[in-house]
Amino acid sequence: EIYTSLVNVKHAISLERKLIDSLKSYIELESERLQDIRRFYAKVSHLHSEVYQGQTSALANPLLAFTLIKRLYSEWPNVVYSDDSVENLQGLRSGYELDGSALPKLEDLQGAARALLRLQDVYSLQVSALVRGHFLTATDRGTKEVYKPLVSVPLSGDDCFLVGKVAYEQEDYYHSVPWLEQSVHLFRGHSRDPENQGTLEDALDHLAFSHFKTGNVSYALSLSQELLHHDPVNKRVLQNVEKYEKLLVVRPHMKGNGLRRPTSKYLRTRQAYERLCQSHGSHPRHFQNPRLICNYFTGGNPGLFLCPAKREVLSLQPFVVLYHDFITDTEAEDIKMIARPGLRRSVVASGERQATADYRISKSAWLKDSSHAVTGKLDQRIAMVTGLNVNHPFGEYLQVVNYGIGGHYEPHFDHATVPTSPVYTLNTGNRVATFMIYLSSVEAGGSTAFIYANFSVPVDEKAAIFWWNLHRNGEGDVDTLHAGCPVLVGDKWVANKWIHEYGQEFNHRCTLNPNE
Numbered sequence: 001e002i003y004t005s006l007v008n009v010k011h012a013i014s015l016e017r018k019l020i021d022s023l024k025s026y027i028e029l030e031s032e033r034l035q036d037i038r039r040f041y042a043k044v045s046h047l048h049s050e051v052y053q054g055q056t057s058a059l060a061n062p063l064l065a066f067t068l069i070k071r072l073y074s075e076w077p078n079v080v081y082s083d084d085s086v087e088n089l090q091g092l093r094s095g096y097e098l099d100g101s102a103l104p105k106l107e108d109l110q111g112a113a114r115a116l117l118r119l120q121d122v123y124s125l126q127v128s129a130l131v132r133g134h135f136l137t138a139t140d141r142g143t144k145e146v147y148k149p150l151v152s153v154p155l156s157g158d159d160c161f162l163v164g165k166v167a168y169e170q171e172d173y174y175h176s177v178p179w180l181e182q183s184v185h186l187f188r189g190h191s192r193d194p195e196n197q198g199t200l201e202d203a204l205d206h207l208a209f210s211h212f213k214t215g216n217v218s219y220a221l222s223l224s225q226e227l228l229h230h231d232p233v234n235k236r237v238l239q240n241v242e243k244y245e246k247l248l249v250v251r252p253h254m255k256g257n258g259l260r261r262p263t264s265k266y267l268r269t270r271q272a273y274e275r276l277c278q279s280h281g282s283h284p285r286h287f288q289n290p291r292l293i294c295n296y297f298t299g300g301n302p303g304l305f306l307c308p309a310k311r312e313v314l315s316l317q318p319f320v321v322l323y324h325d326f327i328t329d330t331e332a333e334d335i336k337m338i339a340r341p342g343l344r345r346s347v348v349a350s351g352e353r354q355a356t357a358d359y360r361i362s363k364s365a366w367l368k369d370s371s372h373a374v375t376g377k378l379d380q381r382i383a384m385v386t387g388l389n390v391n392h393p394f395g396e397y398l399q400v401v402n403y404g405i406g407g408h409y410e411p412h413f414d415h416a417t418v419p420t421s422p423v424y425t426l427n428t429g430n431r432v433a434t435f436m437i438y439l440s441s442v443e444a445g446g447s448t449a450f451i452y453a454n455f456s457v458p459v460d461e462k463a464a465i466f467w468w469n470l471h472r473n474g475e476g477d478v479d480t481l482h483a484g485c486p487v488l489v490g491d492k493w494v495a496n497k498w499i500h501e502y503g504q505e506f507n508h509r510c511t512l513n514p515n516e
């Protein structure tokens with residue numbers, strides 16, 4: 001899987017660079033081959049126009065007769081049956097196939113297309129602008145540019161076709177329609193490029209059917225008629241046209257029921273989630289609530305006297321704090337470097353087991369090897385600022401996460417909510433607290449959103465965020481429902497340290513008060 005981590009996407013660039021080199025040498029070889037053929041063509045046609053001049057008498061010259069026979073016997077076959085073009089093509093293909101296992105697969109293409117649809121939804125992006133390479137979001141007062149790329153790369157008709165087709169195949173016509181509209185628009189009046197998979201006819205076909213499925217029969221009819229214009233004997237389309245015409249006779253004003261966004265079973269909290277993702281860091285400030293303080297924090301720990309933690313209290317219920325400049329650039333780079341080889345598709349708890357899910361798109365690695373000085377140092381610092389015991393198994397190993405294209409983690413709890421959860425396999429109780437370090441910045445998107453608590457925290461490079469997942473009585477705090485918003489632009493890395501209940505008996509008092 002490439003699309004679930006930007007590390008892999010970056011690797012794909014070097015793959016393509018190699019392919020460009022081999023395409024260049026293919027073009028050179030083919031040009032030489034064509035040049036040779038052209039020279040032969042020029043030679044023979046010159047003989048015919050200048051020497052024979054259509055007169056067979058010229059063949060009285062034995063030299064001309066000999067060369068004619070030689071040409072027909074051996075020169076022409078050497079040209080006609082040449083293997084050179086096949087050899088050149090094989091060279092090109094073997095360069096491509098050599099990297100076979102590292103090349104994107106269908107699931108990558110579909111995953112990347114779904115990422116675009118997700119970004120379109122969560123950030124209310126206009127498809128027509130996206131297609132032109134712009135990130136415009138619809139607001140009450142018109143449109144706003146959420147991100148201004150250095151270079152805007154427009155999409156082609158075929159690009160849009162593939163995105164629309166992914167939605168179409170999921171019977172998601174809300175998304176297939178705008179993408180296929182763009183595809184049809186871009187394909188019209190263009191000849192077919194060899195690299196394309198779809199054609200104007202394909203796009204018209206899918207778009208017409210999407211409209212038919214959503215009840216817009218008259219539009220489905222006119223698109224099908226346009227399609228017949230290009231492919232007049234297409235039986236299926238001829239039948240469709242007949243069907244649509246009959247339907248319109250019965251109900252001439254049929255307009256369709258409009259496009260409705262498909263409901264997702266995970267997103268009961270979708271509206272709040274998307275609002276928080278769009279608002280780009282919307283936590284209340286200390287001037288709005290005087291108890292939300294910023295301070296240099298030591299917690300009485302001598303280890304912090306010389307360099308106290310820069311602590312900002314973001315929320316009191318649930319209790320969430322942000323530690324600015326928690327990690328140095330070098331430490332963040334070291335952690336990423338150590339984690340890179342171990343990155344695997346992130347999983348989520350699924351009953352008693354763990355499984356991949358569309359609602360968490362990232363790769364992650366557990367840093368189990370305590371021989372790395374940097375992980376030990378971080379553990380020590382986390383223990384100092386939280387006052388908690390983070391040694392394994394009271395703290396889990398550091399989990400380093402790299403998000404992929406449009407990577408996200410939809411609203412979830414970090415703590416176990418069922419007794420069978422894999423969280424309990426350490427036998428140290430539930431995850432009482434989360435300590436999450438931002439190891440990178442991002443250009444746009446990717447905030448951490450607290451859904452019920454109604455605030456979001458933008459990715460703040462080198463900062464760390466801490467919150468209690470459990471109430472003091474050990475019950476899960478539903479207010480901690482949180483999410484990693486889709487990364488709009490950038491390469492987002494975080495590291496999670498989950499701290500468990502056991503081992504904290506003298507550090508974090510529990511309570512017998514059932515309401516606390």
Ligand SMILES: O=C(O)CCC(=O)C(=O)O
Nearest residue numbers: 409447448483484494496
């Ligand atoms: O990436 C984020 O902002 C949140 C990640 C998260 O909640 C998790 O990994 O459990």
Ligand SMILES: [Fe+2]
Nearest residue numbers: 412413414482
């Ligand atoms: Fe989480």
